[in-house]
Amino acid sequence: METASKIWMDGKFVAWEKAQIHILTHTLHYGGGVFEGIRFYETPNGPAIFRLKEHLERLFYSASKLDMKVPYTKKELADAIIGLIKINNLRDGYIRPLIYFGYGKMGLDPRGCKVNVAIALWPWGAYLGDKPVKVKISRFMRIHPATTYADAKICGHYVNSILASLEIHEKGYDEALLMDYKGFLAEGPGENVFIVRKGTLLTPKLGTILAGITRLSIIEIAKDNKIPVEEKNIREKELLQADEAFYTGTAAEISPISKINNKKIGKKPVGPITFQLKEIFTKAIHGQLPKYKKWLTFVD
Numbered sequence: 001m002e003t004a005s006k007i008w009m010d011g012k013f014v015a016w017e018k019a020q021i022h023i024l025t026h027t028l029h030y031g032g033g034v035f036e037g038i039r040f041y042e043t044p045n046g047p048a049i050f051r052l053k054e055h056l057e058r059l060f061y062s063a064s065k066l067d068m069k070v071p072y073t074k075k076e077l078a079d080a081i082i083g084l085i086k087i088n089n090l091r092d093g094y095i096r097p098l099i100y101f102g103y104g105k106m107g108l109d110p111r112g113c114k115v116n117v118a119i120a121l122w123p124w125g126a127y128l129g130d131k132p133v134k135v136k137i138s139r140f141m142r143i144h145p146a147t148t149y150a151d152a153k154i155c156g157h158y159v160n161s162i163l164a165s166l167e168i169h170e171k172g173y174d175e176a177l178l179m180d181y182k183g184f185l186a187e188g189p190g191e192n193v194f195i196v197r198k199g200t201l202l203t204p205k206l207g208t209i210l211a212g213i214t215r216l217s218i219i220e221i222a223k224d225n226k227i228p229v230e231e232k233n234i235r236e237k238e239l240l241q242a243d244e245a246f247y248t249g250t251a252a253e254i255s256p257i258s259k260i261n262n263k264k265i266g267k268k269p270v271g272p273i274t275f276q277l278k279e280i281f282t283k284a285i286h287g288q289l290p291k292y293k294k295w296l297t298f299v300d
């Protein structure tokens with residue numbers, strides 16, 4: 001992976017290679033931590049962070065579900081992120097804030113554990129590459145909303161994503177798709193999913209998925225451009241009959257899907273609505289559309 005020079009840990013900037021923790025850190029054993037993935041991009045006015053406010057809100061929401069008392073405010077973490085971008089002197093990259101139960105207590109109830117916060121960032125290109133991706137529906141079901149808070153970004157949830165990724169990469173596919181406990185389409189291991197059917201943009205409704213911030217942005221862009229959008233339950237049959245399909249996510253950005261379970265999706269590898277949305281989104285994150293400047297936090 002690419003690296004940067006400094007990482008923010010509990011209020012201090014430390015050298016990348018010195019950002020270390022104790023082996024008995026609670027979260028390392030049980031997965032009870034929360035995190036975010038945020039991107040910042042080069043714009044004509046210098047680097048800008050995409051939807052920082054929404055990411056920090058989701059981070060604190062996730063922390064609240066584990067009863068974590070975050071020892072910083074959202075404003076303090078926003079300032080830390082801005083300071084970290086400046087100190088690392090990067091123009092674009094991926095930001096990873098992590099709140100975790102620290103060292104000093106074992107046992108499953110984390111209350112009484114120290115709550116630590118770290119923020120790393122580094123240059124990171126398109127997560128799923130630049131080409132349309134070949135997808136397989138995983139045999140693993142997306143986490144059940146009655147066993148956890150499926151809409152929180154909790155570290156332990158990602159074992160479900162790891163298992164699906166291992167399974168489908170082994171078989172030569174690029175990315176997994178997971179169905180929910182009712183058999184409806186849910187999401188990818190780290191992405192939301194959209195399909196296009198007869199000119200309408202369809203995406204799974206909230207409930208068993210992460211409420212993606214890219215998903216929200218794409219829904220807004222589609223509505224602004226008079227593309228009808230429906231959040232609904234989608235069955236496998238409807239998915240496979242899609243005219244277009246794509247993933248959305250901070251890491252993946254907008255990633256067109258060319259095949260699902262070896263079935264070709266649409267006539268072209270990138271369909272016209274996917275192309276249009278991706279183009280507007282790309283301009284928006286790079287500060288080229290005044291309408292969407294509201295989503296950007298400028299670093300300088």
Ligand SMILES: Cc1ncc(COP(=O)(O)O)c(C=O)c1O
Binds near residue numbers: 214215251
């Ligand atoms: C499981 C899962 N779904 C969806 C997403 C997409 O969310 P966002 O667009 O907020 O990055 C992510 C990434 O954060 C994720 O991990």
